[in-house]
Amino acid sequence: MADGKTKAELRGERLAARDAILPVERIEKSLAIASHGAGAIDFEAGAIVSGFLPIRSEVDLRPLMASLRDRSARLCVPVILDKKTIVFRELVRGADLVPGTFGTFGPGPEAAELDPDVMLVPLSAFDRQGHRIGYGGGYYDRAIHRLQQKGLKPKLIGIAFDCQEVASVPFEPHDIRLDAVLTESGYRPFEHSGQA
Numbered sequence: 001m002a003d004g005k006t007k008a009e010l011r012g013e014r015l016a017a018r019d020a021i022l023p024v025e026r027i028e029k030s031l032a033i034a035s036h037g038a039g040a041i042d043f044e045a046g047a048i049v050s051g052f053l054p055i056r057s058e059v060d061l062r063p064l065m066a067s068l069r070d071r072s073a074r075l076c077v078p079v080i081l082d083k084k085t086i087v088f089r090e091l092v093r094g095a096d097l098v099p100g101t102f103g104t105f106g107p108g109p110e111a112a113e114l115d116p117d118v119m120l121v122p123l124s125a126f127d128r129q130g131h132r133i134g135y136g137g138g139y140y141d142r143a144i145h146r147l148q149q150k151g152l153k154p155k156l157i158g159i160a161f162d163c164q165e166v167a168s169v170p171f172e173p174h175d176i177r178l179d180a181v182l183t184e185s186g187y188r189p190f191e192h193s194g195q196a
Contacts, residue, residue: 034063040187050116130190131169
């Protein structure tokens with residue numbers, strides 16, 4: 001922890017920086033992210049890709065998800081079931097979205113639950129080593145762990161704006177690192193072996 005800041009402090013600072021992006025700028029940056037991601041995210045035809053529908057000042061992933069769908073990805077988005085669990089429900093064209101927790105919307109219980117091959121992960125902050133700070137609820141960490149318990153190893157791509165990068169994220173040995181991050185500046189894979 002080089003600068004001595006806690007995860008909570010870093011989360012608050014980086015989310016405030018993200019909130020300060022003007023809405024029109026956020027649209028432009030989201031489109032740049034879609035443009036970079038469309039060519040850089042590699043997957044087999046029919047692979048399951050989890051994205052997310054934006055809340056608050058998050059990146060709007062809908063243009064990127066549409067592009068990935070056009071490349072034969074099956075899309076899904078997270079739905080919060082309870083205070084500890086998210087599942088990924090298939091997002092199909094024309095399906096109704098229902099209100100969920102924290103101002104989210106997602107497919108209803110009739111939608112198929114899928115296990116993602118590629119996960120586009122929202123975050124508060126990230127560093128150059130692929131460590132991330134989520135929103136503090138641990139939903140994604142538990143979901144990723146659950147997939148790993150099934151023997152699956154989804155590719156983890158953090159989705160953020162450049163202003164969310166920090167010098168160093170405090171991390172524990174059990175923290176799961178990102179394989180890459182995608183911002184308006186481009187797609188950056190991380191070089192690391194294992195998950196430490």
